[in-house]
Amino acid sequence: xxxxxxxxxxxxxxxxxxxxxxxxxxxxxxxxxxxxxxxxxxxxxxxxxxxxxxxxxxxxxxxxxxxxxxxxxxxxxxxxxxxxxxxxxxxxxxxxxxxxxxxxxxxxxxxxxxxxxxxxxxxxxxxxxxxxxxxxxxxxxxxxxxxxxxxxxxxxxxxxxxxxxxxxxxxxxxxxxxxxxxxxxxxxxxxxxxxxxxxxxxxxxxxxxxxxxxxxxxxxxxxxxxxxxxxxxxxxxxxxxxxxxxxxxxxxxxxxxxxxxxxxxxxxxxxxxxxxxxxxxxxxxxxxxxxxxxxxxxxxxxxxxxxxxxxxxxxxxxxxxxxxxxxxxxxxxxxxxxxxxxxxxxxxxxxxxxxxxxxxxxxxxxxxxxxxxxxxxxxxxxxxxxxxxxxxxxxxxxxxxxxxxxxxxxxxxxxxxxxxxxxxxxxxxxxxxxxxxxxxxxxxxxxxxxxxxxxxxxxxxxxxxxxxxxxxxxxxxxxxxxxxxxxxxx
Amino acid sequence: xxxxxxxxxxxxxxxxxxxxxxxxxxxxxxxxxxxxxxxxxxxxxxxxxxxxxxxxxxxxxxxxxxxxxxxxxxxxxxxxxxxxxxxxxxxxxxxx
Numbered sequence: 411x412x413x414x415x416x417x418x419x420x421x422x423x424x425x426x427x428x429x430x431x432x433x434x435x436x437x438x439x440x441x442x443x444x445x446x447x448x449x450x451x452x453x454x455x456x457x458x459x460x461x462x463x464x465x466x467x468x469x470x471x472x473x474x475x476x477x478x479x480x481x482x483x484x485x486x487x488x489x490x491x492x493x494x495x496x497x498x499x500x501x502x503x504x505x506x507x508x509x510x511x512x513x514x515x516x517x518x519x520x521x522x523x524x525x526x527x528x529x530x531x532x533x534x535x536x537x538x539x540x541x542x543x544x545x546x547x548x549x550x551x552x553x554x555x556x557x558x559x560x561x562x563x564x565x566x567x568x569x570x571x572x573x574x575x576x577x578x579x580x581x582x583x584x585x586x587x588x589x590x591x592x593x594x595x596x597x598x599x600x601x602x603x604x605x606x607x608x609x610x611x612x613x614x615x616x617x618x619x620x621x622x623x624x625x626x627x628x629x630x631x632x633x634x635x636x637x638x639x640x641x642x643x644x645x646x647x648x649x650x651x652x653x654x655x656x657x658x659x660x661x662x663x664x665x666x667x668x669x670x671x672x673x674x675x676x677x678x679x680x681x682x683x684x685x686x687x688x689x690x691x692x693x694x695x696x697x698x699x700x701x702x703x704x705x706x707x708x709x710x711x712x713x714x715x716x717x718x719x720x721x722x723x724x725x726x727x728x729x730x731x732x733x734x735x736x737x738x739x740x741x742x743x744x745x746x747x748x749x750x751x752x753x754x755x756x757x758x759x760x761x762x763x764x765x766x767x768x769x770x771x772x773x774x775x776x777x778x779x780x781x782x783x784x785x786x787x788x789x790x791x792x793x794x795x796x797x798x799x800x801x802x803x804x805x806x807x808x809x810x811x812x813x814x815x816x817x818x819x820x821x822x823x824x825x826x827x828x829x830x831x832x833x834x835x836x837x838x839x840x841x842x843x844x845x846x847x848x849x850x851x852x853x854x855x856x857x858x859x860x861x862x863x864x865x866x867x868x869x870x871x872x873x874x875x876x877x878x879x880x881x882x883x884x885x886x887x888x889x890x891x892x893x894x895x896x897x898x899x900x
Numbered sequence: 901x902x903x904x905x906x907x908x909x910x911x912x913x914x915x916x917x918x919x920x921x922x923x924x925x926x927x928x929x930x931x932x933x934x935x936x937x938x939x940x941x942x943x944x945x946x947x948x949x950x951x952x953x954x955x956x957x958x959x960x961x962x963x964x965x966x967x968x969x970x971x972x973x974x975x976x977x978x979x980x981x982x983x984x985x986x987x988x989x990x991x992x993x994x995x996x
Binding site: 512513515516607608609622623648651652654655714717719720721723724731735738739740741742743744745748749750751752753754755756757759760763768769771772773775776779786788789790791792793794795796798830831834845847873 | 903908911912914915916917918919923927930931933934935937938939940941942944946949950951952953955956961962964972976977979980981982983989991992993994
């Protein structure tokens with residue numbers, strides 16, 4: 411089997427090949443590392459490659475398997491992590507200069523869980539600084555590029571996580587999604603990305619951006635692979651009080667049940683000319699495919715969804731301004747030499763933060779400051795309740811809500827950097843699921859008719875109803891056939 | 901709503917951000933545009949609407965046993981310290 415054939419396999423297929431002894435984890439891991447070495451100069455999906463650690467993980471996996479002690483279907487499978495997950499002994503920057511050189515003394519819970527499942531960790535993936543961005547251009551270490559067209563963005567903030575999986579550098583990855591940061595890059599790179607229900611996956615050891623919105627989740631090339639990764643990392647964690655104690659189902663069970671009988675809600679507000687015609691066409695074709703598969707399309711209304719971006723850009727910066735207060739030069743990360751403590755705070759934060767975190771810290775500090783709290787932050791939190799009620803009402807009549815992920819296919823690097831508000835509006839369809847704490851995913855819906863760039867379909871579900879989302883996504887995936895591979899990097 | 905450079909300086913001081921005069925001016929414009937955009941929330945009647953203070957209403961505060969669990973040893977906790985003195989984080993002088 412050629413290296414690229416091996417690397418193009420799904421996790422499920424690779425796991426089966428490893429189980430049958432047709433390939434070893436070391437062989438697969440070496441192939442992945444070689445592909446990263448050959449392609450990442452152009453792509454820049456990785457901020458750090460953990461070659462030695464990956465090979466050690468792989469050999470340990472092969473040894474377990476030889477003893478008949480494989481831990482899970484992920485044992486020996488090479489994956490990679492957004493550089494927002496704390497990794498003991500490996501630098502973790504969250505894409506920021508203020509954390510350059512920071513070597514965490516502990517692992518994030520999801521990192522522990524992937525290790526317990528036997529997965530091989532290839533390295534840490536590029537991202538917008540502190541997960542603030544929709545294009546990967548806000549990262550302090552240079553943007554990741556889209557493997558479909560190197561002049562374009564992979565999306566953000568988990569751009570590296572989506573690009574690495576699309577480019578066959580890794581079989582799957584983890585990202586985080588605060589306003590669309592898993593789904594939008596998954597859509598723009600033509601892969602599957604899942605933002606779980608808030609509280610489904612632990613945030614312990616995940617560099618915090620907006621704590622009431624942040625949620626880690628998987629990116630993979632198939633729905634079944636995403637389900638497998640989600641199952642490996644989901645579940646209650648005593649170190650994250652917001653995680654649910656609900657049992658974690660087998661997310662792969664039932665995904666082949668098809669779309670027959672599903673009621674798919676189509677929100678009027680998401681089809682009012684806000685998307686590129688080519689994006690809307692693919693999304694509507696996906697809806698037609700569902701109908702042909704025996705699903706029922708139901709018109710629903712989300713009248714407050716158009717206020718989502720405004721509410722988000724108060725809540726998220728407010729929480730960010732509080733979370734980012736810890737970067738003060740005292741205990742870890744950058745410290746600017748200064749003569750007094752107060753100067754040290756200001757100098758460190760000036761040198762360490764890029765333009766976007768500064769902008770959001772300023773906005774959040776303003777929204778929380780005396781005299782403005784009620785008018786901005788409190789009002790935005792009330793609007794969140796209204797957004798959630800819209801969905802509750804919609805789910806009385808449907809099982810999932812469907813629409814676009816992003817109003818456009820991948821845009822060009824540099825296209826939106828000059829206007830922060832335009833960049834924020836790239837998240838117009840994804841933000842509401844975060845505000846409402848609901849699970850949502852992006853599944854490939856084909857290529858844009860003109861640009862031949864990937865277009866994703868978004869599905870939003872009831873709280874903790876990831877199984878129905880995955881089942882619906884799998885039905886579309888099966889109907890459309892395997893997604894093509896990007897060709898820009900060979 | 902236009903934010904004045906003086907107001908930008910006041911917020912920056914609250915946030916412990918040192919901004920250059922150029923940054924102050926740029927942020928005054930950008931933040932004003934964003935605040936203009938978020939003002940659309942004023943169109944909504946939120947009287948009697950509860951703010952979403954917990955993302956999921958089902959999550960009652962979980963309790964655990966009041967038992968000692970291992971934490972980071974001091975050397976581990978201090979390994980990323982920009983400056984340390986013994987088992988303390990060292991900082992520049994606080995009083996002039």
